[in-house]
Each structure stands twice: as structure tokens, then as C-alpha cells.
Amino acid sequence: MSDETDRRSALRGDCARCFGLCCVALAFAASADFALDKPAGRPCPNLRGDHRCGIHTELRSKGFAGCTVYDCFGAGQKVSQVTFGGRDWRSGPAEHARSMAEVFPVVRHLHVLLRYLTEALDLPAARPLHAELRTALESTERLTRQTPEELSALDVAAHRRRVDVLLRRAGESARAALPGARGRKKDRRGADLVGARLRGADLRGADLRGAWLIAADLTGADLRGADMIGADLRDADLTDADLTGALFLTQPQTDAARGSAGTRLPASVVRPAHWTVRH
Structure with missing residues (x-):
């Protein structure tokens, strides 16, 4: 398997290697998308002890359509297996669980940027920007591998703004190359x-x-x-x-x-x- 294939695979959620972090870290409110309120950091009542969803095949009919349109872009398994070295949030102290819940959204934001940067590198019209795009991709990947403490302190919004300048230029180049x-x-x-x-x-x-x-x-x-x-x-x-x-x-x-x-x-x-x- 090539490095390119490995990178793309890492940007797809792998629930089997995750500790159900999206079902714990994220908050949602009772609405057309969710059947109940859940604050950030509290496990969803549908989350089983093995970190699997108890109503996965019935999410829409049970009122959890919002869950069916969520994608962590591989951040779940990155945080579970890399950032925290495979340590389950259930088995550690409360602070461990809080740290995982805090870090997960940060890594998810970074993985979304990796997804965009990977696509930008596939755009022929953006070839003059490829060197800068690769540098941005490599620096973003390095950030995802920081310690929990470093990730918690990261100004992810500032990093996104820097990357977004490149993505905007890549998009403009691709759109300008369209016929008409x-x-x-x-x-x-x-x-x-x-x-x-x-x-x-x-x-x-x-x-x-x-x-x-x-x-x-x-x-x-x-x-x-x-x-x-x-x-x-x-x-x-x-x-x-x-x-x-x-x-x-x-x-x-x-x-x-x-x-x-x-x-x-x-x-x-x-x-x-x-x-x-x-x-």
C-alpha cells in the first residue's frame, strides 16, 4: 500500500479502532436531528460498553439522523490509538476522560484540513501551489501527533486561517481553469x-x-x-x-x-x- 493510499485511508473514520469518542465528546440538543439533549463529555445513552452504538442500524427511525451525517475524518482512531496510546477513557481517571473529550474536536478540525489539503494536491490547476500545499499538509499532520497537553493549548483557528489562504488560492485556480x-x-x-x-x-x-x-x-x-x-x-x-x-x-x-x-x-x-x- 502506497503512502498516498495510507494517508487517504487514515482520513476515513474507523469505529473499530475508536472508543466511541463522537458519542462522548460532542454535545447535541433535542431537535429534528437528535431525540434528546446531551452535553459535551457525557456518553450518549445509546453507547454500549464495547464503544459501539446500540441503535446503529435504527438511528434515523429512532430520531438520531444527525449521527448518520457525522464523520470524524479519522480523528477518532487517531486520538484513541495515537494521542492516548490505546488507553480507554472508561478505564482511566475522570481527568483522562475529560482530556480525550477536549482533544478530540481539535484533532477532528485538523483532520478536516488534511482532507482538504489532500484534495487540493490532486488539482492540476493548483500545481504552482503544490509545494506550499505539501508543506501545509506535513505541518498539519505533525500537529495531530502532539501530546494531549499541546493539542489542548493549540490555536487551531489560527492554523486553519493560515491553511485556508492556500485552499482558497487552490480553489480559485481550479475554478478559473473551467471552460467559460x-x-x-x-x-x-x-x-x-x-x-x-x-x-x-x-x-x-x-x-x-x-x-x-x-x-x-x-x-x-x-x-x-x-x-x-x-x-x-x-x-x-x-x-x-x-x-x-x-x-x-x-x-x-x-x-x-x-x-x-x-x-x-x-x-x-x-x-x-x-x-x-x-x-
Whole structure:
């Protein structure tokens, strides 16, 4: 197995090597996504003693749809097996459990950056930036391997801002290389498009970084080459939309949306099992 394959594999969650950290460290509130309130640091009542979910195959029907669209990007097994050397949070002192719960979100943020940087290095148009991108990837990976104390003290927001400058430049290069890119209005960065009617919209190469697309109607929309970093696609309708080559689209974003058999997706994500197949 190549180093590249190893790196990509490490950015996928492996629950068998994790101590159920997402079910402990994260907080959630009773809503359409979660059936109950749970504060950060308290184990979910559905978490079994073997760190597995007791209702994993029934999460949606039991009111925990939010769990089905979460991805730790490999941070769970990194914290469990590397940061804490395989020491179970259940068997240690309370401080040990608190430290794991505190460190997990930090490493998850870093792993998301690793996911984006890995994709940016695959962009031919961003080749002039590849040396800088590799340096950023290596420095981010080193940060993930710090001690619990160092990770707790890390200013992860500052590191993300530095990396984001590179990712933005990589995305701009890729979008500029799209056919017909010149002269088109594409900046929807951070736009409030909640519930927007964008059926059939031409959003090729659009900058949708951080855009609010909650419950937007994107049926049949052309999103080829759009930059999707941080775009909120919860309950967005992607039926028959074309996201071929969409930049930085992640599995959680896709899982949170609605789609169909006709939705075209980039190779970096898989079609969610819960999407309705329309005939």
C-alpha cells in the first residue's frame, strides 16, 4: 500500500479502532436531528460498553439522523490509538476522560484540513501551489501527533486561517481553469441562500464557500467545479443536480442533503444510502 493510499485511508473514520469518542465528546440538543439533549463529555445513552452504538442500524427511525451525517475524518482512531496510546477513557481517571473529550474536536478540525489539503494536491490547476500545499499538509499532520497537553493549548483557528489562504488560492485556480469561467459572476461566498429557489441554476465554478444552502431547491442545478468548502447543505434538494468535479465537497455535506439516482457526484464522495431512488 502506497503512502498516498495510507494517508487517504487514515482520513476515513474507523469505529473499530475508536472508543466511541463522537458519542462522548460532542454535545447535541433535542431537535429534528437528535431525540434528546446531551452535553459535551457525557456518553450518549445509546453507547454500549464495547464503544459501539446500540441503535446503529435504527438511528434515523429512532430520531438520531444527525449521527448518520457525522464523520470524524479519522480523528477518532487517531486520538484513541495515537494521542492516548490505546488507553480507554472508561478505564482511566475522570481527568483522562475529560482530556480525550477536549482533544478530540481539535484533532477532528485538523483532520478536516488534511482532507482538504489532500484534495487540493490532486488539482492540476493548483500545481504552482503544490509545494506550499505539501508543506501545509506535513505541518498539519505533525500537529495531530502532539501530546494531549499541546493539542489542548493549540490555536487551531489560527492554523486553519493560515491553511485556508492556500485552499482558497487552490480553489480559485481550479475554478478559473473551467471552460467559460472568464467574466461570469460566481461569488456566492457566505451567501444566505436558505430555502432559495435555485432549480436548474447555472452555478458552474461558483464560490459557495460557507454559503447557507439549508433546504435550498437545487434540483437539476449545475454545480460542476463549484467550491463547496463549509457550504451548509442540510436538507438541500440535489435531485438530478450535477456536482461533477465539485471542489472540497465532503461526505457529511452530501449525507445531510437530499438527492436521487440522477444526482451526479464527484469521485471523492459516495451516494448516500438514504437518498430516495426515483424512477
